Each structure stands twice: as structure tokens, then as C-alpha cells.
Amino acid sequence: MSLAVLTSRALVGLAAPEVSVEVHLANGLPAFALVGLPDVEVREARDRVRAALQTSQFEFPQRRITVNLAPADLPKEGGLFDLAIALGILAASGQIPADALAQYEFSGELSLSGELRPVRGGLALARQAAESGRTLILPAANAAEAALVNGVTILPAPNLLAVVAHLCRHTLLEPYTGAPLAPPPSYPDLADVKGQVQARRALEVAASGQHSLLFYGPPGTGKSMLAQRLPGLLPPLNDAEALETAAIHSVEGSFRPERWRQRPIRAPHHSASTAALVGGGSTPRPGEISLAHNGVLFLDELPEFDRRVLEALREPLESGHITISRAARRAEFPARFxxxxxxxxxxCGFHGHPDGRCRCTPEQIARYRGKLSGPLLDRIDLLLEVPMLPVADLQTAPSGEASAPVRERVARCRAIQLARQGKPNASLAGAEIEAWCQPDAAGSKLLQSAIERLGLSARGYHRILKVARTIADMSEAPAVGAAHLAEAIQSRRGLA
Structure with a gap:
């Protein structure tokens, strides 16, 4: 047989579209042509496959070899297709049977010795294989990741020889049955934070309603400590959230089975570019906001980020996803962080310090804070000052409440929201706010006064209502009252 057809998959965003690997052998001068819109890494598969076949003691046909990766208009990248190309050459040249290839999907990068190296996106490949009903053969290093998907048979292989032995029915590959590593998530404990009662309360409100939060204050007051403890207050990921989170990290190449069901926390340095934060590249890859999906994105030293980088956060904060468009490619990634x-x-960091050590002029302070645009600050639900504590308080203050009881309260509050509206309060919009967040008469009067005094926008008005709804849920109150609105307004008074 001079023609063999196998199934593999490409990676486009979080999707893994099917790719038919067609291998044809013809008479003529020896040549190896690879077509179907391959990138440089895919074109280099010619040399990897040739060396892998020869070192595995197979015959490399001295004929005209044409490999087509269909559909031709779908960009192909990476070493995903090495294994399928090698097996296609063996099947087309009659060295292995071709009748059993249709029931499998093949993915894997070959080393020159014929060993199979792991590839990006093993979880995405397994999800699509489950929908097609085929068995997935892939490198052994990807097996634990791919096994997180239910309803698919995973056959991990160490090398090309093992795959050939399986297809020839000599030594069958064993389906992967090992359970993925899932140790209990470990997060920093809130008990480490002394004092800062208001900041701890704001952290619990943010966790309860999935609200965005900005801490501001002098250096060393515990802002970073508080932010790093937020993931430990959030409820555990459900199956759908865990799988979606793992899929993003799998496509990016950073997923580890031991991180299964752990909420991600991403803390990029303030020198990060726009592409690093929101995603990008000639072949679109997820950025930090997508890698923080279902988790926390912590931006320390916020005004030190480039203003254009921060402005790129505005749309994802509202929509919960990011669409990256290039001239020939377009990819969409979830980004509900x-x-x-x-x-x-x-x-200098010491404005308002009791000893008057700050020497910044009003113009310098205004320029520094002006790096944060009004539209961006308008999208942040809670803005809270974290003051410097006296040394005596640090020495004598007892340890704060631990994360575990706070997490239990947060879980109860989230359960109330899911039962009422099916989503956290921060995700409410339009008619949902009108239906679930309307205050009583006293609250309406207080809110009207706050809007006039603080000059709130319509977005700020809605965000105060959502935060107040969360505070009411924390006290299991059926309606939003004046006390709940007062706390929400106080937590959104902005930078003094």
C-alpha cells in the first residue's frame, strides 16, 4: 500500500481540531515533502522522523514521500505530528498493518532515538478524542494529564517501537488507569496576618462575591500578605472549573497533575508586556489573565505597570474572556479571574505617614496615581487603605482568625448566591442587578446621597449594589439594607 491515512490533532486556542495525516509513497528520486501549512517546527519533523525510524531499525523508504496535513488551511505547529508521520511512512511502505489505524489518534514528538517526548495540550487532545470515540496514543509523560478527562481510553507509550509492537499485536500497550495526583491544596494561612481588621473583612467580602480588590497603603503594612491568602479563602473548584483551568495550563505547557483542583494564583512582575498579560504572539497563546482563570491575578505595585498594559485589562474584567486576533489567526481564551x-x-510610599517622612510634592503624587485611569478604577469593586500598624500592636496583637473558618463562611455565602441566581454576585449584570440587588427605602436614600457626593458613574453604582448584596448574603439577610450599603460605599470611596 502506497497511501496511509492517520488521525492526529492540532492546537488552536483551547480547541484541538482534527488533522488527517496523509502519507503517500511514489516512484522517483528520494524526497520528503511536507505540506498543509506547517510551521518551522513541523517542517523539522522530516529530520526527526528519518532519524527515529533508522535508529529504531526500520527501513526508511528511498522513494518520493509526500505528507499532507489536512485541512490545508489550518495552521500546524509543534511536534504533535511526529508520531503520526512516522507511523504513516511505516504503514505506506508495508512495514506495519494499516487496517487498525482508523480507531486511534496519535500525538507525540519523536527524539532522534525514537523516544516519545511530551507535547503541549495533552488534556485538550484527550477531550476531543473522547468526543470522537477513538483511543488516544500519546507519550507516557502526558498520560496523567490526559487521564483527567472521562470517557477516553489513554494508551501511553514510551517510544516508537512500543507503538509499532501494539499495532502489530505483538505487545499491547496497557491503558492508563493511574489516578491523578491530587493532594489537598496548600495555601498561606490568614492567621499569619495580625491586626488589619478592615482589610481582612474586605478580603472576606471579595472572596464571598468574587469581587475585585485594590489595597493601598505604605510599604510593609501587609498588602501582599493579604492578597496571597485570598486563594485559601475561596471554595474548592468543581469538576467543570477544574477541567477548564487545567486545559488552559495544558495548552500553555505548564500543567502539572499535582496541581489538579488547585486555584491558580498568578503574580506577574510589573515589567510584563501586554502580550504577556492578556495573551498574544503570532500563534496566540494564553496570557496571565487566562492562566489565572478561576483563580487570582495579583498585581503588586500596580502604578509601576505600563499604562497600556493595565488598560488591556478593562474588557476582560467585564466580559470574563479575551479574544486575540491576528492577521491569519484568531483565538479566544476564558479569563474570569x-x-x-x-x-x-x-x-516614595510614605504619604500620610505619622512622622512626615514623605517628601513627594502634590504634583508627583497626582502623576503617580494618575497612572491608573478612571475607567480601570471604576471596574474595581473594593478600594481599601491598609494603614501602618504601631510596633506595639504588632508585638502584642494575637494571631488573626485562620483561613479554615473564613473559607467555611465564604462557601456558605457562595452557596446562597448559586442557589438564588446561579453565579457569584460579581458576575451579575443588567436585569439581574435590578432583580436581586435592589435596596430597601432607607438604603435607596443613602445610595442616592452617596452618588451625589462621590460622583459615582453608572458602573460604580451597580458595583456598590453588587458588593452590598454580597455583604447582605454574608449576614444571610433577605434584602439589601442601609447598613449593607454603608459598608459597600465605605469600601469604595477611592484613593483619599
């Missing part, structure tokens, strides 16, 4: 940011009140 919880933003927690921290900043100093001025360039």
Missing part, C-alpha cells in the same frame, strides 16, 4: 492589586499611596 479575580483581580487583587496593591499599590503605595505615593512614589
Amino acid at each position: 479575580q483581580l487583587v492589586a496593591a499599590m503605595n499611596p505615593c512614589p
Whole structure:
């Protein structure tokens, strides 16, 4: 047989579209042509496959070899297709039977010795294989990741020889049955934070309603400590959330089975570019906001980020996803993250300090805070000052409440929201706010006064209502009252 057809898959965003690997042998001068819109990494498969076949003691046909990766208009990248190309050459040249290839999907990068190296996106490949009903053969290093998907048979293989032995029915590959590693998530404990009662309360409110949060205050007051403890207050991921989170990290190449069901926390340095934060590249890859999906994105020293980088956060904060468009490619990634940011009140960090050590001029302070645009601040639900504590309080203050009881309260509050509206309060919009967040008469009067005094926008008005709804849920109150609105307004008074 001079023609063999196998099934593999490409990676486009979080999707893994099917790719038919067609291998044809013809008479003529020896040549190896690879077509179907391959990138440089795929074109280099010619040399990897040739060396892998020869070192595995197979005959490399001295004929004209044409490999087509169909559909031709779908960009192909990476070493995903090495294994399928090698098996296609063996099947087309009659060295292995071709009748059993249709029931399998093949993915894997070959080393020159014929060993199979792991590939990106093993979980995405398994999800699509489960829908097609085929068995997935892939490198052994990807097996634990792919096994997180239910309803698919995974055959891990160490090398090309093992795959050939399986297809020839000599030594069958064993389906992967090992349970994925899932140790209990370990997060920093809130008990480490002394004092800062208001900041701890704001952290619990943010966790309960999935609200965004900005801490500002002098250096060393615990802003970063508080932010790092937010993931430990959030309820555990459900199956769908855990799988979606793992799929993003799998496509990016950073997933580890031992992190299964752990909420991600991403803390990029303030020198990060726009592409690093929201995603990008000639072949679109997920950025930090997508890698923080269902978790926390912590931006420390917020005004030190480039203004254009911060402005790119505005749409994802509202929509919960990011669409990256390039001239020939377009990819969409989920980005429903919880933003927690921290900043100093001025360039030196000591504005308002009791000993008057700040020497920043009003113009310098205004320029520093002006790096944060009004539209961006308008999208942050809670803005809270974290003051400096006296040394005596640090020495004598007892340890704060631990994360475990706070997490239990947060879980109860989230359960109330899911039972009422099917989503956290921060995700409410339009008619949902009108239906679930309307205050009583006293609350309406207080809110009207706050809007006039603080000059709130319509978005700010809605965000106060959502935070107040969360505070009411924390006390299991059926309606939003004046006390709940007062706390929400106090937590959104902005930078003093």
C-alpha cells in the first residue's frame, strides 16, 4: 500500500481540531515533502522522523514521500505530528498493518532515538478524542494529564517501537488507569496576618462575591500578605472549573497533575508586556489573565505597570474572556479571574505617614496615581487603605482568625448566591442587578446621597449594589439594607 491515512490533532486556542495525516509513497528520486501549512517546527519533523525510524531499525523508504496535513488551511505547529508521520511512512511502505489505524489518534514528538517526548495540550487532545470515540496514543509523560478527562481510553507509550509492537499485536500497550495526583491544596494561612481588621473583612467580602480588590497603603503594612491568602479563602473548584483551568495550563505547557483542583494564583512582575498579560504572539497563546482563570491575578505595585498594559485589562474584567486576533489567526481564551492589586499611596510610599517622612510634592503624587485611569478604577469593586500598624500592636496583637473558618463562611455565602441566581454576585449584570440587588427605602436614600457626593458613574453604582448584596448574603439577610450599603460605599470611596 502506497497511501496511509492517520488521525492526529492540532492546537488552536483551547480547541484541538482534527488533522488527517496523509502519507503517500511514489516512484522517483528520494524526497520528503511536507505540506498543509506547517510551521518551522513541523517542517523539522522530516529530520526527526528519518532519524527515529533508522535508529529504531526500520527501513526508511528511498522513494518520493509526500505528507499532507489536512485541512490545508489550518495552521500546524509543534511536534504533535511526529508520531503520526512516522507511523504513516511505516504503514505506506508495508512495514506495519494499516487496517487498525482508523480507531486511534496519535500525538507525540519523536527524539532522534525514537523516544516519545511530551507535547503541549495533552488534556485538550484527550477531550476531543473522547468526543470522537477513538483511543488516544500519546507519550507516557502526558498520560496523567490526559487521564483527567472521562470517557477516553489513554494508551501511553514510551517510544516508537512500543507503538509499532501494539499495532502489530505483538505487545499491547496497557491503558492508563493511574489516578491523578491530587493532594489537598496548600495555601498561606490568614492567621499569619495580625491586626488589619478592615482589610481582612474586605478580603472576606471579595472572596464571598468574587469581587475585585485594590489595597493601598505604605510599604510593609501587609498588602501582599493579604492578597496571597485570598486563594485559601475561596471554595474548592468543581469538576467543570477544574477541567477548564487545567486545559488552559495544558495548552500553555505548564500543567502539572499535582496541581489538579488547585486555584491558580498568578503574580506577574510589573515589567510584563501586554502580550504577556492578556495573551498574544503570532500563534496566540494564553496570557496571565487566562492562566489565572478561576483563580487570582495579583498585581503588586500596580502604578509601576505600563499604562497600556493595565488598560488591556478593562474588557476582560467585564466580559470574563479575551479574544486575540491576528492577521491569519484568531483565538479566544476564558479569563474570569479575580483581580487583587496593591499599590503605595505615593512614589516614595510614605504619604500620610505619622512622622512626615514623605517628601513627594502634590504634583508627583497626582502623576503617580494618575497612572491608573478612571475607567480601570471604576471596574474595581473594593478600594481599601491598609494603614501602618504601631510596633506595639504588632508585638502584642494575637494571631488573626485562620483561613479554615473564613473559607467555611465564604462557601456558605457562595452557596446562597448559586442557589438564588446561579453565579457569584460579581458576575451579575443588567436585569439581574435590578432583580436581586435592589435596596430597601432607607438604603435607596443613602445610595442616592452617596452618588451625589462621590460622583459615582453608572458602573460604580451597580458595583456598590453588587458588593452590598454580597455583604447582605454574608449576614444571610433577605434584602439589601442601609447598613449593607454603608459598608459597600465605605469600601469604595477611592484613593483619599
